[in-house]
Amino acid sequence: KYLQENELSQECKEVISSLPVEQGWVASHLCQYQGFWHSTRQMQGVLACQKHFQAHDTDIILVTTPKSGTTWLKALTFALLNRNKYQDLQTHPLLTSSPHVLVPFLELDLYLDKEENPLPDFTSFPSPRLFSTHLPYVSLPKSMKESTCKLVYLCRDPKDTFVSLWHFTNRLRLKNMGTNSLEDSFEKFCRGVSLYGPFWDHVLGYWKQNLENPEKIMFLRYEELKADPALVLKELASFIGSPFSKEEEANGLVDDILKLCSFDNLSNLEVNKNGKLLSGEENRAFFRRGEVGDWKNYLTLEMIEQLNAIVKEKLEVHGLKF
Numbered sequence: 001k002y003l004q005e006n007e008l009s010q011e012c013k014e015v016i017s018s019l020p021v022e023q024g025w026v027a028s029h030l031c032q033y034q035g036f037w038h039s040t041r042q043m044q045g046v047l048a049c050q051k052h053f054q055a056h057d058t059d060i061i062l063v064t065t066p067k068s069g070t071t072w073l074k075a076l077t078f079a080l081l082n083r084n085k086y087q088d089l090q091t092h093p094l095l096t097s098s099p100h101v102l103v104p105f106l107e108l109d110l111y112l113d114k115e116e117n118p119l120p121d122f123t124s125f126p127s128p129r130l131f132s133t134h135l136p137y138v139s140l141p142k143s144m145k146e147s148t149c150k151l152v153y154l155c156r157d158p159k160d161t162f163v164s165l166w167h168f169t170n171r172l173r174l175k176n177m178g179t180n181s182l183e184d185s186f187e188k189f190c191r192g193v194s195l196y197g198p199f200w201d202h203v204l205g206y207w208k209q210n211l212e213n214p215e216k217i218m219f220l221r222y223e224e225l226k227a228d229p230a231l232v233l234k235e236l237a238s239f240i241g242s243p244f245s246k247e248e249e250a251n252g253l254v255d256d257i258l259k260l261c262s263f264d265n266l267s268n269l270e271v272n273k274n275g276k277l278l279s280g281e282e283n284r285a286f287f288r289r290g291e292v293g294d295w296k297n298y299l300t301l302e303m304i305e306q307l308n309a310i311v312k313e314k315l316e317v318h319g320l321k322f
């Protein structure tokens with residue numbers, strides 16, 4: 001069952017009533033919790049996940065800013081982790097299930113889309129468990145920070161992230177709501193008012209943690225994945241503790257996984273063309289162009305300068321360039 005905004009728990013409503021609220025661009029409202037903007041509906045999942053999720057030392061958590069390539073990272077990591085279980089790529093689960101079903105979001109799926117019982121049943125998750133989240137570092141459940149579980153963080157150039165998010169929100173909006181204007185959405189994004197925004201604070205939180213503890217947090221960018229996916233996949237395999245053997249590499253397994261998870265392959269599968277998630281989102285909304293630099297086709301010179309200036313002020317001072 002998909003939880004509706006008017007079905008939130010009393011506890012959640014009370015928390016929200018004390019938070020700053022803004023009109024959103026996908027969801028009708030966003031509220032600012034622990035410094036980051038969430039749709040009021042997802043707040044229930046955020047609070048439940050923070051309160052109840054118990055990380056295992058062996059867990060692998062994929063953390064991303066929305067529209068940074070989450071779907072791709074989910075597919076790659078799922079294929080990587082299960083490469084012995086699903087050796088026959090002709091019958092691989094990724095051919096018939098969305099990556100978002102195979103690697104659920106903690107706060108958006110497991111702790112949210114629930115019937116009466118708000119707590120998920122984890123018994124069917126084999127070890128090492130693979131989950132995902134968009135939560136900022138400050139809002140992660142305590143056990144995730146304290147256990148030795150691994151976090152793989154993925155972000156993307158904010159200009160492409162914005163353009164991708166703008167398209168995505170317009171795809172998800174109900175027809176009678178009309179489309180979000182690029183200008184209004186941009187103004188909100190620059191003020192930090194976007195799903196899990198401010199974008200820069202999200203990225204910075206994980207960037208700093210990665211510098212302090214690179215064994216626990218891997219920091220990736222969509223652009224490096226696009227530039228050399230084989231290299232990143234091998235690094236990812238080593239990071240999660242299951243590096244490719246010489247034999248696997250010689251057998252072409254790295255390329256096989258990349259092909260299986262490629263934009264062209266995934267986006268042309270029946271499940272990703274016509275399937276829907278439990279939340280009602282169409283799977284195809286997660287596959288648009290999959291290119292670096294599409295912002296050039298949408299942003300004005302003024303917008304580019306404005307966003308570049310924010311990145312310079314907020315991120316470059318910390319050694320993080322896009």
Ligand code: A3P
Pocket residue numbers: 064065066067068069070071072160163164165167261262263264266286287288289290291294
């Ligand atoms: P664009 O809108 O720029 O095309 P997320 O998965 O975090 O929601 O991000 C979606 C973005 O990743 C979209 O970017 C989408 O096209 C791109 N994407 C999805 N699957 C991909 C894949 N297998 N390879 C490369 N990019 C992919």
